[in-house]
Amino acid sequence: MIEPSGPLKGLRVVDLTRVLAGPTCTQMLGDLGAEVIKIERPEAGDDTRGFAPPFMPNTRESAYFVGVNRNKKSITLDIAKPEAQAVVHKLLANADILVENFKVGALAKYGLGWDQLKEKYPGLIYCSITGFGQTGPYAPRPGYDALIQAMGGVMSLTGEPEGEPQKVGIPVADLFAGLYGTIGILAALRHKQATGQGQQIDIGMLDTHVAWLANQGMNYLATGQNPPRLGNQHPNIVPYQVFPTADGYMVLSIGNDPTFERFCKNFGLEHLLADERYATNAARVGNRALVTETLTAVTRTMPTDEWIAKLEALKIGCGPINTLDRVFADPHVQARDMLVKMPHASGQEVTVVANPVKLSATPPDYRSAAPLLGQHTDEVLASLGYSAAEIASLREQKLV
Numbered sequence: 001m002i003e004p005s006g007p008l009k010g011l012r013v014v015d016l017t018r019v020l021a022g023p024t025c026t027q028m029l030g031d032l033g034a035e036v037i038k039i040e041r042p043e044a045g046d047d048t049r050g051f052a053p054p055f056m057p058n059t060r061e062s063a064y065f066v067g068v069n070r071n072k073k074s075i076t077l078d079i080a081k082p083e084a085q086a087v088v089h090k091l092l093a094n095a096d097i098l099v100e101n102f103k104v105g106a107l108a109k110y111g112l113g114w115d116q117l118k119e120k121y122p123g124l125i126y127c128s129i130t131g132f133g134q135t136g137p138y139a140p141r142p143g144y145d146a147l148i149q150a151m152g153g154v155m156s157l158t159g160e161p162e163g164e165p166q167k168v169g170i171p172v173a174d175l176f177a178g179l180y181g182t183i184g185i186l187a188a189l190r191h192k193q194a195t196g197q198g199q200q201i202d203i204g205m206l207d208t209h210v211a212w213l214a215n216q217g218m219n220y221l222a223t224g225q226n227p228p229r230l231g232n233q234h235p236n237i238v239p240y241q242v243f244p245t246a247d248g249y250m251v252l253s254i255g256n257d258p259t260f261e262r263f264c265k266n267f268g269l270e271h272l273l274a275d276e277r278y279a280t281n282a283a284r285v286g287n288r289a290l291v292t293e294t295l296t297a298v299t300r301t302m303p304t305d306e307w308i309a310k311l312e313a314l315k316i317g318c319g320p321i322n323t324l325d326r327v328f329a330d331p332h333v334q335a336r337d338m339l340v341k342m343p344h345a346s347g348q349e350v351t352v353v354a355n356p357v358k359l360s361a362t363p364p365d366y367r368s369a370a371p372l373l374g375q376h377t378d379e380v381l382a383s384l385g386y387s388a389a390e391i392a393s394l395r396e397q398k399l400v
């Protein structure tokens with residue numbers, strides 16, 4: 001593995017996470033230079049190793065797993081056994097951070113709960129990511145992305161007005177929980193730097209979901225009214241939505257009155273500016289259907305690419321609705337280096353989505369692709385002082 005160079009270089013993370021929320025958090029830490037030791041179940045490993053097809057080309061590694069487990073070392077341990085728990089304790093003796101997403105109380109069965117570790121390792125930062133957090137009536141429940149999207153309100157806001165509620169097309173509840181976990185860890189590291197003390201970080205997926213209801217959450221708090229589903233329209237700005245073109249669709253984002261005026265003057269709609277129903281954003285929100293109908297008749301007159309060229313020249317927000325092939329082929333996405341090719345232990349090269357954080361002095365680095373199951377077991381155990389014979393014995397006992 002290439003030596004890390006990021007701002008978290010020198011930090012060790014014990015990674016007891018699987019699926020998506022936890023691995024998103026620990027991959028971010030790994031990208032920023034931390035040594036991440038991922039502990040997986042012998043033979044089975046992280047559940048997402050089996051979330052396939054698709055597999056990465058010419059490998060038996062699931063695309064799902066490869067996408068959120070780079071810059072990690074994989075060791076296999078059966079943490080239900082005392083001998084394997086002893087290995088975890090040896091790791092923790094020189095670790096800065098533990099990240100886990102077991103059900104509340106599950107790790108306590110193995111002597112690895114926060115209350116059992118905090119006195120033995122007072123500087124340990126212990127990040128727990130669960131569906132509902134460590135407290136409250138739902139704490140014992142398992143958390144799943146679609147379930148959290150439903151309970152957290154976003155599904156009630158997503159979809160066509162007359163259609164059924166819709167979840168977002170990617171697992172945003174998992175992803176946000178993982179990223180909030182990273183933020184909490186970075187704050188805890190600053191506290192530890194100042195005081196020497198670790199702490200527990202309690203991340204509940206439902207909490208993080210409620211936190212990013214953002215303007216829609218505030219719309220409810222301001223009015224006491226549940227915001228309706230608006231399809232692809234914006235609750236507070238009109239026109240800011242999908243419009244049909246002569247050959248497809250585009251997003252038109254007119255964020256203020258001067259921009260609307262510029263749009264009207266350049267596309268034969270200047271007469272609308274004298275109509276009070278169109279004159280201000282507040283009026284346009286109140287006459288949403290009328291504005292949409294009026295502009296749709298105009299947007300249908302040109303193909304998408306022609307609209308984009310003309311609107312960009314006028315500095316009016318717009319964009320095509322890209323499929324993923326167009327996203328990854330986009331010249332701006334490519335210029336921003338959002339795809340990275342990495343050598344994989346299978347002997348193949350894998351392409352992954354890059355870390356979006358751009359740091360001028362200590363950028364994310366890409367040291368190793370997602371590991372094979374147990375790829376680093378012998379290496380890590382040897383670094384902890386286990387002899388070859390002791391490692392072989394652990395393997396014979398199916399503890400690793």
